Amino acid sequence: MAWRLFIHVDRDCGTPLTVQIHDAIQREIVAGSLRPATRLPSSRQLAADLAVSRSVVVEAYDRLIAEGYLDAVRGSGTRVARHISPVTARPEPVHRPEAQLVRFDLRPDAGDGVHFPHSDWLTAYDRAVRSVRLPDLDRPPSCGVAALRTELAGYLGRVVGVRAEPGQTLVTAGFSAALRLLSGALRRIGIDQLGVEDPGHPRHRRLAARFGLRPHPVPVDDGGIDVRALAASGVRAVLTTAAHQFPTGVTMSGERRGQLLRWAHDNDAWIIELDHDGDLWMEPRPRPLALQREAPDRVVYAGTASTILGPGLRVGWLCVPSPLLPVVDRVGVDREFAVDSLTQLAFAEFIRSGLLDRHARRMRARCRARREAFNQAVGRHLPQARTIGSTAGLYAYLRLAGQLDEAALLTGAACRSVLVAGGRSFAVDRPPPSAALVVGYAGLPRSGLFEAFRLVGETAAGLPGQPCLRHTA
Ligand SMILES: Cc1ncc(COP(=O)(O)O)c(C=O)c1O
Structure with a gap:
């Protein structure tokens, strides 16, 4: 060299x-x-x-x-x-002490990218690079490379029933960039508040605020977002993770879906449906189809490759309702900030050749096995805890029994080299009724999950006043 x-x-x-x-x-x-x-x-x-x-x-x-x-x-x-x-x-x-001490990272994003399909991605990337033409190496179009927009529209229609033309399907640098684009569009039509789920992802709230939309927390219960509270808030746009709520894992009920769509229709309002882990549905019953298909003129469907491939890729997509499309176009993505064309072409090839379907199938099988190991580890070491929500994605919401001090549990676990997130860190106005853990289980093998939960169980058992949380060896 x-x-x-x-x-x-x-x-x-x-x-x-x-x-x-x-x-x-x-x-x-x-x-x-x-x-x-x-x-x-x-x-x-x-x-x-x-x-x-x-x-x-x-x-x-x-x-x-x-x-x-x-x-x-x-x-x-x-x-x-x-x-x-x-x-x-x-x-x-000097390394942060955290980096030296963590043996087990159970935070919800920790498993993202762990199952990246190295050789399939190389195959797709190789094909994309070999067939690249000179115009492909120009600055990428701001709304995405045509080949990927076409593949995405076809794929999303096939797997979740989305109804969108390639012209309505935009490529963004992950959901974060999509939210930036949508915030700009909503502001242009006079909307300055965004309903967000409570509990929900703190990053969504932070980004919405940074992009000029005041986040308005709306409670979530076992049926999904509380539409009555949403209607009472007066907001005209809402972000929801309807199929698999983050972080509770709840799937929006059919009745609630109907109410939400009616709310949007009656209030000239917009729904942003974030399907962050749509490929990773592991329930025996079929996955609910996209809300967007029931009201393509009211619902913006958003997705991301961060869960299925890894957040390092920075690829996301949006299916924009026709009435909103000219506004979104006017806001536009600076071409300088668009996703690089080679990655887009590789992703188009990844979908076209069936590699995404195959990868998703394999990943579901792996995640199902890890989920099973997680359930067993919890059953053995935190026997009073209960997982709520649907089995999907890379995380689970674990409700802990009794009056356990969540902060003390997290600190104690960290002292035993286990990092895990608590339910409170996702809540805004309504602290969860009991202590909870939001666990990313996909990044650890079975033995790691058992050892990590042994340490969490040991921590819980050592906290004062928790008779119901026995550590079982
Ligand atoms: C709730 C939620 N929002 C957003 C994302 C991804 O965001 P981005 O596409 O910006 O990486 C994920 C998964 O990675 C997620 O679980």
């Missing part, structure tokens, strides 16, 4: 070339530009780049190695030393 290094030499300054090279590299190591373990060019390469004789570079490198700045390892070339003496280099940043 022809590694490159930016240093220069000055033939007229009178300083020997070896000294110049030595000093330049030493200076950059001390300044922090050349980081520990950074690969340097071979002496032959650097000599050629600087137009000096190789022996000049060899001598400079030898001195730096003797002084401990560089390491020369046979087969892996010359690198900046991994452990440079503190006198000569800046200390490495």
